[in-house]
Amino acid sequence: MSIEMVKEYYGRTLKGSDDLQTDACCDLDAIPPHIRTVLSEIHPDVTARYYGCGLVVPEKLEGAHVLDLGCGTGRDVFALAKLVGPTGSVTGVDMTAEQIGLAREHEQWHAARFGYDAPNTRFLDGYIEGLDALDIAPGSLDIIVSNCVINLSPDKEAVLKGAYRLLKPGGEIYFSDVYADRRLDARLRDDPVLLGECLAGALYWNDFLTLAKQAGFADPRLVTNRPLAIGDPAIAEKLGGASFHSATYRLFKIEGLEGSCEDYGQAVIYKGGVRHAEHRFTLDNHHVIEKGRVFPVCGNTFRMLKESRFAPHFEFIGDFGTHYGIFPGCGTNIPFMGGAADGETSGACC
Ligand SMILES: C[S@@+](CC[C@H](N)C(=O)[O-])C[C@H]1O[C@@H](n2cnc3c(N)ncnc32)[C@H](O)[C@@H]1O
Structure with a gap:
C-alpha cells in the first residue's frame, strides 16, 4: 500500500522540488566545483524535479558501470553519465511512470550535450x-x-541484498538517505506526506547498520551527514521527539571484512592520480588521506583500498601476519554523534 502512496506522491502530488514541505529531500551538501559544472549541464526540466538529499558522486568514475536506485527524473543518472564518460554506462530504475518518463524524454538531449554518439x-x-x-x-x-x-521502501533488506548481488567484488553502493535517531512508530507510514517527504520510512541509524551487515556489507562507512530541520510545526508535532539526519554511506562488497576495525600494523600511501583528488583522497569522514603521507589503517580499510578500483592509486604497507588488537576510533562513526560531522549544518531549504 505504501508503495502506491509513494507513486502518487512523486507522480502526481509533487510538481517540482519547490513543492516539498520539508528540507528532507533537499541537497545542502557542499558541491565541489567540477560537479557543479556537470550539474549545470543538466536539462532544467530534469533538475526542476530533483528530490535528492545528498551528493552521490564517488571518486574515480571513468569507465564505470553504475546503477541508480529510484532515479526519478534522472538528474544523478545524467550527471554520472557525463562523469563515467562514453566507455561507462549508467542505468536508472524507478517505479513511477511520470518520473522515469521525463528522464527518458531527455536521454538523447543529454547524449548530444555531452558529445556522445549514443546515450550511455x-x-x-x-x-x-x-x-x-x-x-x-x-x-x-x-x-x-x-x-x-x-527510506521510502517497505522492504529495505531486499533492496540491500539485491544491490549486493548486482555489484562486482570490490564494487560499492554509495548512497544518500534520511535516518532517524530512534525507531519510529510504524503507523507514521500511513501518512502520505510524512512518508513522501522521506521522514516516516527513515530507519533508525543503528538498525540500518545491522541491516547493511546482514546484507553482506560488513563495514558501512559514513561519508557525510547533516542534521535536517523540520520547518513545518505540524509535521514536527506528528514526528514527536524524533530528529533526522541526511547521511551518505559507502558500502563495499568485499567478502570477509571483519565486524570491527582490527589493527595489523598496516598503512597505505596515496600516490595521487584520482581526478579532482590529486592532493588528498577521501574514503570516508574518518579517512582523508594526503598524498605521499604514510597513513596507518585497519585491516578493513586496507582491503577496501586494495580490492577496489582505487588500488592503483595506493602503495600498501604490511600484511595480515600479526594482529595488534583493535584499531582505535576507526569504523565507529555514526550520524547524530557530535551533530554535523563534516561541518555542515541544517538551515534553509535549497
Ligand atoms: C525522493 S525521490 C528521489 C528521486 C531521485 N533520486 C532524485 O534525487 O531526484 C524518490 C524516487 O524513488 C522512487 N521510488 C520510491 N520507492 C521506490 C521503489 N520501491 N522502487 C522503485 N522506485 C521507487 C520514486 O518513484 C521517486 O522517483
Whole structure:
C-alpha cells in the first residue's frame, strides 16, 4: 500500500522540488566545483524535479558501470553519465511512470550535450526491492548509487541484498538517505506526506547498520551527514521527539571484512592520480588521506583500498601476519554523534 502512496506522491502530488514541505529531500551538501559544472549541464526540466538529499558522486568514475536506485527524473543518472564518460554506462530504475518518463524524454538531449554518439544511459521501470527481475547481470556493476529513496521502501533488506548481488567484488553502493535517531512508530507510514517527504520510512541509524551487515556489507562507512530541520510545526508535532539526519554511506562488497576495525600494523600511501583528488583522497569522514603521507589503517580499510578500483592509486604497507588488537576510533562513526560531522549544518531549504 505504501508503495502506491509513494507513486502518487512523486507522480502526481509533487510538481517540482519547490513543492516539498520539508528540507528532507533537499541537497545542502557542499558541491565541489567540477560537479557543479556537470550539474549545470543538466536539462532544467530534469533538475526542476530533483528530490535528492545528498551528493552521490564517488571518486574515480571513468569507465564505470553504475546503477541508480529510484532515479526519478534522472538528474544523478545524467550527471554520472557525463562523469563515467562514453566507455561507462549508467542505468536508472524507478517505479513511477511520470518520473522515469521525463528522464527518458531527455536521454538523447543529454547524449548530444555531452558529445556522445549514443546515450550511455538506460532507464528501467521497476522496483528496487526486485532488482533480480531487471535486465542486469549479477556481479556486473562497479557502483550503485541512490539518492533519498531507500527510506521510502517497505522492504529495505531486499533492496540491500539485491544491490549486493548486482555489484562486482570490490564494487560499492554509495548512497544518500534520511535516518532517524530512534525507531519510529510504524503507523507514521500511513501518512502520505510524512512518508513522501522521506521522514516516516527513515530507519533508525543503528538498525540500518545491522541491516547493511546482514546484507553482506560488513563495514558501512559514513561519508557525510547533516542534521535536517523540520520547518513545518505540524509535521514536527506528528514526528514527536524524533530528529533526522541526511547521511551518505559507502558500502563495499568485499567478502570477509571483519565486524570491527582490527589493527595489523598496516598503512597505505596515496600516490595521487584520482581526478579532482590529486592532493588528498577521501574514503570516508574518518579517512582523508594526503598524498605521499604514510597513513596507518585497519585491516578493513586496507582491503577496501586494495580490492577496489582505487588500488592503483595506493602503495600498501604490511600484511595480515600479526594482529595488534583493535584499531582505535576507526569504523565507529555514526550520524547524530557530535551533530554535523563534516561541518555542515541544517538551515534553509535549497
Ligand atoms: C525522493 S525521490 C528521489 C528521486 C531521485 N533520486 C532524485 O534525487 O531526484 C524518490 C524516487 O524513488 C522512487 N521510488 C520510491 N520507492 C521506490 C521503489 N520501491 N522502487 C522503485 N522506485 C521507487 C520514486 O518513484 C521517486 O522517483
